[in-house]
Amino acid sequence: MKKLSIAQEELLLRFLDGELSEEEIKRLKNQIAHSPELQNRYTELKTVHSFLSRKIQLDEPSKLFTQTVMNGLDRNPELANHSYKNGIYLLAGILIASALAVMLLLNGVFTETTSSLVIDATSLQNKWMTLPTLAIPFNVKIIINGIIFLNLGIALILFDRTVLKPYFQKRIMIH
Amino acid sequence: MITTEDEYLLIDRILAGERELYATLVNNYKRYAFTIAMKVLENRPDAEEAAQDAFIKAFHYLKGFNRKAKFSTWLYRIVFNVSISYKRKQKPVFQNIETSIIEYSERADHNTEQQDKNLFIAKAMNKLNEADRLAIQLFYIKEFNLEEVAEMMGQNTNTIKVRIHRARMRLADELKLILKEEALTL
Numbered sequence: 001m002k003k004l005s006i007a008q009e010e011l012l013l014r015f016l017d018g019e020l021s022e023e024e025i026k027r028l029k030n031q032i033a034h035s036p037e038l039q040n041r042y043t044e045l046k047t048v049h050s051f052l053s054r055k056i057q058l059d060e061p062s063k064l065f066t067q068t069v070m071n072g073l074d075r076n077p078e079l080a081n082h083s084y085k086n087g088i089y090l091l092a093g094i095l096i097a098s099a100l101a102v103m104l105l106l107n108g109v110f111t112e113t114t115s116s117l118v119i120d121a122t123s124l125q126n127k128w129m130t131l132p133t134l135a136i137p138f139n140v141k142i143i144i145n146g147i148i149f150l151n152l153g154i155a156l157i158l159f160d161r162t163v164l165k166p167y168f169q170k171r172i173m174i175h
Numbered sequence: 176m177i178t179t180e181d182e183y184l185l186i187d188r189i190l191a192g193e194r195e196l197y198a199t200l201v202n203n204y205k206r207y208a209f210t211i212a213m214k215v216l217e218n219r220p221d222a223e224e225a226a227q228d229a230f231i232k233a234f235h236y237l238k239g240f241n242r243k244a245k246f247s248t249w250l251y252r253i254v255f256n257v258s259i260s261y262k263r264k265q266k267p268v269f270q271n272i273e274t275s276i277i278e279y280s281e282r283a284d285h286n287t288e289q290q291d292k293n294l295f296i297a298k299a300m301n302k303l304n305e306a307d308r309l310a311i312q313l314f315y316i317k318e319f320n321l322e323e324v325a326e327m328m329g330q331n332t333n334t335i336k337v338r339i340h341r342a343r344m345r346l347a348d349e350l351k352l353i354l355k356e357e358a359l360t361l
Contacts, residue, residue, distance in 0.1 A: 013340050044347040051296045052343075056315040061209035061223055066201045069230045073194060166263075 004041055012042050016049045087162030091155060098151040105144055177203065182246050190237060201230050204247060207318065208254045211327065214312045215258035216265065225261040229254040248326050251319075255327045292350065299349030303342050310338040 014020055015028055032038050177185070182200070189196050208229060212222035233240075233253050240249055300308060306328075313324045314335075325335040 009344055010340060013343060041347070044351055045343060047292055047350060048296060048343050048346045051293055052311065052315040053317075055293070055297075056312055058206045058316060058318075059210045059213045059222075061205050061226065065205050065209070065223065065227065066198050069201050069227050070195070070198055072227065072231050073197065073234050075231060 004037055008038065009041065009045075012038070012045050015042075016045060087158060091158040091162055094151050094155045094158065098148050098155065101144060101148050101151070105141070105148070179245065183242060186237060186240065186246065189234075194234075197234055200246070204250055205230075207247070207316075208250065210316060211251055211254045211313065212258045212261075214309055215255065215262055218265070221261055221265065222258070225258045226254055228261075229257040232257060244326070248323055251323065251327045252329070255329075292354075295350050295353040296346055298353070299346045302349060303345060307338045307342040307345075310335050311342040314339050 011020075011024075011028060015025065020028065032042055177199075185196055185199060189200075205226070208226040209222060212226040212229070213219070216222045216225060229250070233250050236253075240246065303311070310324060310328065313319055313327065314321065319327075321336060321339075322332055324339075325332040328335065
């Protein structure tokens with residue numbers, strides 16, 4: 001059986017959609033009458049067309065629909081939903097803050113900043129007990145590094161939620 | 176149905192503070208809005224909620240409606256977008272293929288052959304990709320034309336036209352295939 005071209009199929013669909021001129025309809029009807037392939041395909045497409053025309057109807061919402069909408073007019077829809085734009089702004093802010101911290105770190109701003117956490121135990125000392133001074137040394141550089149890593153972690157999560165997830169969901173919808 | 180001019184007057188009055196008049200717009204478009212949401216979400220309670228949210232959103236942004244397009248087109252785009260964001264939040268539902276077929280077949284014709292064909296097409300509908308299925312369903316709601324469907328889905332008119340043509344050809348192919356298989360098993 002001879003296979004129909006895409007153009008012929010498109011012509012049949014345009015005919016079903018009522019997009020053809022009188023002249024085109026006459027010509028196509030003549031072609032259908034002389035080609036069993038075209039006739040078969042026309043029947044198949046017509047079956048699909050009539051099914052969709054008959055079966056796809058308007059759905060009826062509930063009786064309380066309008067009342068529910070009117071009662072909810074004071075509700076701010078923006079507050080209920082996560083804003084995609086806000087996520088992007090937050091992501092940009094986190095990245096800028098992390099970049100600044102990295103730059104400061106690379107320029108050696110925190111290199112010499114070491115300190116120790118001194119716990120004042122003098123109030124606990126008395127004549128029977130002498131406590132040594134407790135000092136926990138800590139490096140500011142390590143803390144800044146930790147904050148940067150934490151920021152980058154948050155930035156990655158935000159990137160996933162605000163950019164990657166919506167992008168791939170949209171791609172799934174389109175293809 | 177109210178005319179475009181009457182609709183603009185109504186919108187002006189709503190914006191001037193007569194918010195109870197918004198009910199007229201809701202009543203006028205609720206079936207269309209709900210149908211769009213139903214086609215996207217395929218779930219009645221979610222569709223109802225999404226359509227209602229879309230109307231509330233439209234009310235809040237009514238000031239921004241620039242009147243270059245029809246109010247209905249502007250509203251349907253909001254409904255479509257709200258429904259899509261609901262769909263993203265929706266947990267995946269593993270719909271039984273037989274159940275979805277029943278939805279179509281319940282309203283099927285009494286003629287057995289026609290009923291079978293309808294069942295086959297309904298089965299084939301489930302094989303279409305989501306965007307093609309949505310495009311074809313919205314296009315066959317008589318009140319929506321190609322441009323409106325394109326505007327709603329945020330895509331080019333030609334892209335939507337290709338989707339609708341491709342979907343119908345695919346449905347016809349599936350129908351042919353199923354009927355051939357049926358004939359062979361007889």
